[in-house]
Amino acid sequence: MAAPDELDDIRLLIELLDQENLLEVEVEADGRRILVRSDAAVTADLQAATAAGLPLELAAPAPEVEPTPEEEPVPENWVAIRSPMAGVFYRAPTPDAPSYVTEGDGIEEGDMLALIEAMKVFNPIVAEMSGTVARIVAENEEQVEAEAVLFLIEPL
Secondary structure, three states, X not given: OOXXXXXXXXXXXXXXXXXXXXXXXXEEEOOEEXXXXXXXXXXXXXXXXXXXXXOHHHOOOOOOOOOOOOOOOOOOOOEEEEOOOOEEEEOOOOOOOOOOOOXXXXXXXXXXXXXXXXXXXXXXXXXOOOEEEEEEOOOOOEXXXXXXXXXXXXXX
């Protein structure tokens, strides 16, 4: 069992993890090492292990993915809608429901575009302006990082 001062340290690390939208925080001092990981980091590791066919006790952390260059240039007037936090990107409210928007849809400021699930809370992603959904960048039901581009909007 952890000593009371260790529990306070762990609580502080959990608060930092939540406030900064981090996947993990690790601190080592005075011969002690404390590692706190978010549900999203653990889920990503388990998904990577399962996909690789590894037994869970042999699962290594998921490798970092190098970003791929854009296939085609993006017009300068398009505006990126970014994720406010790390989490899982959902294009629809439920798996069997239609997507909130598809490429080519006209949108108005305040329209619902998607959801980001972070720590079992669904956070709405809404249109910041009126325009047309030019491109949906994020993949449905995939992990996204904070500030990742989700949509490209062609403003009116």
